[in-house]
Amino acid sequence: MTETPALHPEASGKTSGPILVGVMPGQQPAVLEQAAQVAVRAGLPLVCAYADATVYPVDGTTGGPAAPIDPDGIAGAQGIPELLSSTIAEQLAGWDVEWSLVPLAGEPAHALAREAASIGAFMIVVGTREHKVTAALKELTAGSVARRLFHRQDVPVLVVPVNPRVPDDDDDD
Secondary structure (H helix, E strand, C coil), rough: CCCCCCCCCCCCCCCCCCEECCCCCCCCCCHHHHHHHHHHCCCCCEEEEEEECCEEECCCCCCCCCEEEECCCCCCCHHHHHHHHHHHHHHHCCCCCCEEEEEECCCCHHHHHHHHHCCCCEEEEEEEECHHHHHHEEEEEEHHHHHHHHCCCCCCCCHHHHHHCCCCCCCCC
């Protein structure tokens, strides 16, 4: 893992600023692979961001101090960044891409948006939800991170389909 400098768009119109990708434990590899492919082709660094919704940013910054939403609750997400770092390192082992991992605090769409603005991201990459009952319930109650991002961002948002479903009666002939 290497440190990623904060780059900002240049007036010349050249592609600059890192590719920001939302990562989480158990995520399908396709999301990180697509983000890495875009970063390699554009010659940009890759910033992998894990948003922990069980904590909130104390001072409003993305990488600053965070506090648990429920101070009496069990802190189950403490080891996730280390686990993600090793998983990401394995997935990106064959890629010629500079990458870093940044832990974020708060609701994922807001945390990713704050981080994108903070680092001058060229693009945000996220995956769709998997087709499971729990994902459907989260979609109904909290909405989609991808949907919330692409409606509110001034940078491109690439949404990578994870386990897409095509209806049996889909007739594109």
